[in-house]
Amino acid sequence: MKRILFLFAGCCVFVGVASGQVTAIRAGKLVDPDSGAVFSDQIIVIRDSRIEKVGKGIEIPPNATVVDLSKMTVLPGLIDCHTHLADGARSADPLTQFKKTAAQVALESVPNARSVLESGFTTVRDVGTYRALGDIALRDAINRGDIAGPRMFVAGAYVTITGGAGALTGLAPDITLPWDLHYGEADSPWEVRRVIRRLAHDGVDHIKILSSGAVLTHGSNPKSQEFTPEELQAAVDEASHFGLRVEAHAHSPEGIKNAIRAGVASVEHATLIDDEGLALAKQRGTYLDMDIYDEECIQEEGKTGSMPKDFLEHDAQLGQVQRDNFRKAVAAGVKMSFGTDAGVCPYGTSGRQFAFMVNYGMTPMQAIQAATNNAADLLGHASELGSVKPGKYADIIAVVGDPLTDIHLLENVKFVMKDGKIYQQ
Numbered sequence: 001m002k003r004i005l006f007l008f009a010g011c012c013v014f015v016g017v018a019s020g021q022v023t024a025i026r027a028g029k030l031v032d033p034d035s036g037a038v039f040s041d042q043i044i045v046i047r048d049s050r051i052e053k054v055g056k057g058i059e060i061p062p063n064a065t066v067v068d069l070s071k072m073t074v075l076p077g078l079i080d081c082h083t084h085l086a087d088g089a090r091s092a093d094p095l096t097q098f099k100k101t102a103a104q105v106a107l108e109s110v111p112n113a114r115s116v117l118e119s120g121f122t123t124v125r126d127v128g129t130y131r132a133l134g135d136i137a138l139r140d141a142i143n144r145g146d147i148a149g150p151r152m153f154v155a156g157a158y159v160t161i162t163g164g165a166g167a168l169t170g171l172a173p174d175i176t177l178p179w180d181l182h183y184g185e186a187d188s189p190w191e192v193r194r195v196i197r198r199l200a201h202d203g204v205d206h207i208k209i210l211s212s213g214a215v216l217t218h219g220s221n222p223k224s225q226e227f228t229p230e231e232l233q234a235a236v237d238e239a240s241h242f243g244l245r246v247e248a249h250a251h252s253p254e255g256i257k258n259a260i261r262a263g264v265a266s267v268e269h270a271t272l273i274d275d276e277g278l279a280l281a282k283q284r285g286t287y288l289d290m291d292i293y294d295e296e297c298i299q300e301e302g303k304t305g306s307m308p309k310d311f312l313e314h315d316a317q318l319g320q321v322q323r324d325n326f327r328k329a330v331a332a333g334v335k336m337s338f339g340t341d342a343g344v345c346p347y348g349t350s351g352r353q354f355a356f357m358v359n360y361g362m363t364p365m366q367a368i369q370a371a372t373n374n375a376a377d378l379l380g381h382a383s384e385l386g387s388v389k390p391g392k393y394a395d396i397i398a399v400v401g402d403p404l405t406d407i408h409l410l411e412n413v414k415f416v417m418k419d420g421k422i423y424q425q
Contacts, residue, residue: 020047020048021047021048021065021420022045022046022047022052022061022063022064022065023045023046023064023065023066023067023394023420024043024044024045024046024060024061024064024065024066024067025043025044025046025066025067025069025074025396025417026042026043026066026067026068026069026070027041027042027043027044027069027070027072027073027074027398028040028041028069028070028071028072028073028074029042029072029073029074029402030042030044030054030073030074030075030388031073031074031075031076031365031368031403031404032387032388033075033076033365033368033369033372033373033374033386033387034373034386034387034389036365036369038073038404039056040056041056041070042054042055042056042074043055043056043057043058043060044074044388044394044396045058045060045061045064046394046420047420048420049393049394049419049420049421050391050392050393050394050420051388051389051390051391051392051393051394052390053390054388054389054390067415067422067425069398069415071400072398072399072400072414072415073398073399073400073401073402073403073409074388074396074397074398074415075368075372075388075396075397075398075399075403076372076373076385076386076387076388076395076396076397077120077121077122077123077385077393077395077396077397077416077417077418078120078121078122078123078338078350078351078371078372078397078410078413079121079122079123079124079125079338079371079372079375079376079379079385079386080116080121080123080124080125080150080338080339080340080342080350080371080375081124081125081127081266081287081289081337081338081339081375081378081379082125082127082268082289082291082339082340082341082342083116083124083125083126083127083339083340083341083342083343083350084126084127084128084129084341084342084343085109085112085113085116085124085126085135085138085149085152085342085343085347086105086106086109086112086126086129086131086134086135086137086138086154087105087109087129087130087131087134087343088100088104088105088106088108088109088112089108090343090346090347092216092301092306092307092308092311093308094130094168094216094217094218095168095170095171095218097130097131097168097181102131102134102180105131105134106134106137106138109134109138110138110141110147110149111347112343112347113138113142113147113148113149113150113152114147114148114149115346115347115348116149116150116342116347116348116350117148117149117150117416117418117423117424118148118348118413118416118423118424119348119349119350119351119413119416120351120397120410120413120416120424121150121350121351122150122151122395122397122416122417122418123150123151123152123153123375123376123379123385123395124150124151124152124153124342125153125205125206125247125339125375125378125379126138126139126152126153126154126155127155127208127247127249127268128155128156128157128158128166128208129155129156129157129158130158130168130181131180131181132156132157132179132180132181132183132184133156133157133180133183133202134180135152135154135155135156136154136156136202136203136204138152138154139152139153139154139205148423150418151385151393151395151418151419153205153206153379154204154205154206155199155204155205155206155207155208155247156183156184156199156202156203156204157183157184157195157199157208158184158208158209158210159184159186159192159195159196159199159207159208159209159210159235160184160185160186160209160210160226161185161186161187161210161226161227162185162187163219164185164210164213164217164220164226164227165210165212165213165214165217165220165222165226165249166184166208166210166214166217166249167182167185167217168181168182169217169218169219169220170218170219183195183198184199186231188231189230189231189233189234190234192209192227192231192234192235192238193234193235193238196235196238196239196242196244197238197242200239200242200244204244205244206239206244206245206246206247206265206379207235207239207244207245207246207247208246208247208248208249208268209227209232209235209246209247209248209249209259209264210226210227210248210249210250211225211226211227211232211248211249211250211255211256211258211259212224212225212226212249212250212251212252212254212255212256213226213251213252213255213314214249214251214314215251215298215311215314215315215318216298216311216314216344218308218310219310220314221314222251222252222271222272222314222318223251223252223272224252224255225252225254225255225258226255227258228258229258229261229262232248232258232259232261232262232264233262233263235262236262236263236264245264245265245380246262246263246264246265247264247265247266247267247268247289248262248264248266248267248268249268249269250267250268250269250270251269251270251271251272251318252272253272253273253274253276253277256270256272256273256277257276257277257280260277260280260281260284260286261280261284263284264286265286265287265378266286266287266288266289266337266378267281267286267287267288267289268289268291268339269289269290269291269322269341270288270289270290270322270325270329271290271318271321271322271325272318272321272322272325273288273325273328273329275328278328278329278332278334279332281329281334281335282332282333282334282335285335286334286335287335287336287337287374287378288326288329288334288335288336288337289336289337289338289339289378290322290325290326290329290336290339291339291340291341291344291353292322292323292326292353292356292357292360293340293345293350293352293353293356294340294341294344294345295315295318295319295320295322295323296345297344297345297346298311298312298315298319298344299315299319323356323360324360326357326360326361327360327361330360330361330362330366331361335374335378336362336366336370336374337370337371337374337375337378338353338357338367338370338371338374338375340353349411351410351411351412351413352411354367354368354371354403354407354408354410354411355407355408355411357370358407364403364404364405364407365404367407368403368404368410372386372387373386373387374386393418393419394417394418394419394420395417395418395419396415396416396417397413397415397416397417398413398414398415399412399413399414399415400414
């Protein structure tokens, strides 16, 4: 009996320690993307990193730290499903990677993470880096609390054909790349499987494969196809063995359709998607993750001369076509998520894309849903992210005013909480 009582007492002590910090937020308005509704005068009770209660008239625990957002609109933390935080300081030309050590790139990536978090994006899906596995190190440093940044789901490296859209190209043929700059190259279904097995072993959260040429790659053609249907199918199948989802970079119509037929979770960019591709995406439940804002940054850097000439030639006329196809996708009812290609535009400015999404066919609520519950669903973490509900992570932001009336307000987030910890107030 004494032993039983001792063990019971130990359990009670453990539970007491686990209960931890309690925070209560008074929300003037609370946007619920799950229902598409806005609720007033809400109390959000947070215990440690999770939401415990949400509702009107809820009693605030006596030991709670109270955060008064009663004059603000509160939303779930935003999610950007297409970022590149681990590539160091921004540069229009990937060849600048050769001017830096891996350590320099890693250290330059630290402020990228903080800027994105402080702008209201508490979670990102980081979709590849030129120096393989640097994003894993950045994710893990954030998770340990060594540095501030969003919750990161990372790809580890680009899975690309040799000399393809995800390769470091434009070099003389007699230059041999170090292992981390060509880690993801593969040229057959079995090589694709081998690369994905290595990535899974190294601890990635998802797989990024490139199904067409690219805009910001030397010697590439965004209107071309790269991986074959068989290689794409091998990627999706092999990734599924490790519980990993696959997203496919694709600009060209056939590259998009090949990826959808292979079973990818999302198509990135989807610039030249045609009517057949839209129908396929809707039928298969494939998300389109269309970065319709970064065209502004590409063209602006073209005016200053900092964007390589061949990149501008690749991009010619694609920006408006992508935006027009975004409008078609919204009208067709295709699943849409929020992705910006952060790093093309300055880190911390991803919120500017919301206004473009509204200008090209979405309601403000649909744009918010793309960056909250839709994005959480795409990541496979809808039970933990994407709305302010009991049991979910305490990822919460707030703005002054009503973003459903003025979507531009999401460009100036005033309050940021991630995992119950306040980073911007």
